[in-house]
Amino acid sequence: MDETQAVRGDIVENRAVAPGHFQMSIRLPGSFPTPVPGQFVMVRSADHEEPLLARPFSVYGFQRRRGETAVDLLYRTAGRGTALLSRLEPGARLVVLGPLGRGFAPPEGMKKVILLAGGVGVAPLVFLLRSGRLAGTNACTCYVGARTGEQLTGLELLRGADLHVCTDDGSRAFCGQVTDLLRRDIGGYDPPETMIYACGPSPMIRTLGRLLGDRPIRCQVSLEERMACGLGACLGCAVAVRGESGRKEYRRVCKDGPVFDLREILFASPGGAEEGQQNG
Numbered sequence: 001m002d003e004t005q006a007v008r009g010d011i012v013e014n015r016a017v018a019p020g021h022f023q024m025s026i027r028l029p030g031s032f033p034t035p036v037p038g039q040f041v042m043v044r045s046a047d048h049e050e051p052l053l054a055r056p057f058s059v060y061g062f063q064r065r066r067g068e069t070a071v072d073l074l075y076r077t078a079g080r081g082t083a084l085l086s087r088l089e090p091g092a093r094l095v096v097l098g099p100l101g102r103g104f105a106p107p108e109g110m111k112k113v114i115l116l117a118g119g120v121g122v123a124p125l126v127f128l129l130r131s132g133r134l135a136g137t138n139a140c141t142c143y144v145g146a147r148t149g150e151q152l153t154g155l156e157l158l159r160g161a162d163l164h165v166c167t168d169d170g171s172r173a174f175c176g177q178v179t180d181l182l183r184r185d186i187g188g189y190d191p192p193e194t195m196i197y198a199c200g201p202s203p204m205i206r207t208l209g210r211l212l213g214d215r216p217i218r219c220q221v222s223l224e225e226r227m228a229c230g231l232g233a234c235l236g237c238a239v240a241v242r243g244e245s246g247r248k249e250y251r252r253v254c255k256d257g258p259v260f261d262l263r264e265i266l267f268a269s270p271g272g273a274e275e276g277q278q279n280g
């Protein structure tokens with residue numbers, strides 16, 4: 001049985017950080033467990049009946065200070081649920097379930113870490129960098145992309161890392177996608193010493209799989225599937241993976257993920273067949 005309890009939280013801050021992008025800080029009871037980077041929370045308003053289902057968000061920051069516990073989220077308005085959240089004022093009451101899922105594993109003996117973020121996918125990677133979990137590595141390079149320069153968020157929290165930025169429209173820095181930036185540099189990384197952590201939209205993750213191909217670089221990715229329960233009960237978030245026997249199996253993103261080894265994932269190709277990264 002899952003022991004995770006939904007708790008009441010209240011909004012401390014909910015401010016626009018870019019067009020259609022918001023940073024929310026939620027005060028929580030002190031009993032709320034400390035999340036591992038890559039874990040997520042399900043959030044809904046306590047005072048609105050619609051939408052009924054909570055929405056999943058990666059943990060962007062977490063603090064316990066002077067007896068106060070708070071979680072930070074970075075979100076973009078995608079539809080009804082996030083639009084409603086963006087209108088809530090400080091003091092508004094929320095229902096928060098979490099921390100949920102399996103987060104990023106530490107880089108264990110790797111000398112070099114690459115963080116690859118598309119859009120609000122930067123959220124769990126900022127938390128990972130700031131959590132101190134990468135402390136044993138020598139160097140961290142971040143590749144961060146967004147559609148436009150205005151939509152680049154979280155960069156100020158990546159200070160200290162070697163930062164490479166790009167935009168789809170070329171309005172800031174390199175014109176292209178984060179996977180183009182990584183493609184440019186990938187030959188300079190030593191696979192046995194490098195760990196990649198990635199989060200972003202599904203097409204970015206699929207392109208990353210193709211880009212890495214048979215290079216034996218370890219890569220952990222956080223997936224953003226649609227979710228209903230967030231607790232592993234409804235099977236609404238299942239993704240196809242290559243199981244240990246090599247056979248196709250299904251995993252729940254909310255419970256078995258959202259972080260997976262990129263090598264496990266089977267992507268549906270446009271023709272319907274499954275494709276996956278070949279390395280191992």
Ligand SMILES: Cc1cc2nc3c(=O)[nH]c(=O)nc-3n(C[C@H](O)[C@H](O)[C@H](O)COP(=O)(O)OP(=O)(O)OC[C@H]3O[C@@H](n4cnc5c(N)ncnc54)[C@H](O)[C@@H]3O)c2cc1C
Nearest residue numbers: 055056057058074075076078079080081082123224225226
């Ligand atoms: C583990 C996890 C972590 C996430 N972390 C963040 C985060 O840190 N910041 C953030 O902004 N968003 C994050 N998301 C995505 C976020 O949950 C969705 O954008 C949100 O649920 C949309 O709700 P809505 O009611 O506004 O939109 P809806 O009305 O439900 O949908 C609007 C549009 O968004 C699409 N959509 C809905 N849910 C998702 C999803 N999960 N992934 C991709 N597209 C979706 C729909 O297909 C539709 O086109 C995360 C999702 C998961 C599963």
Ligand code: FES
Nearest residue numbers: 230232234235254
């Ligand atoms: S959202 Fe219900 S099983 Fe994952």
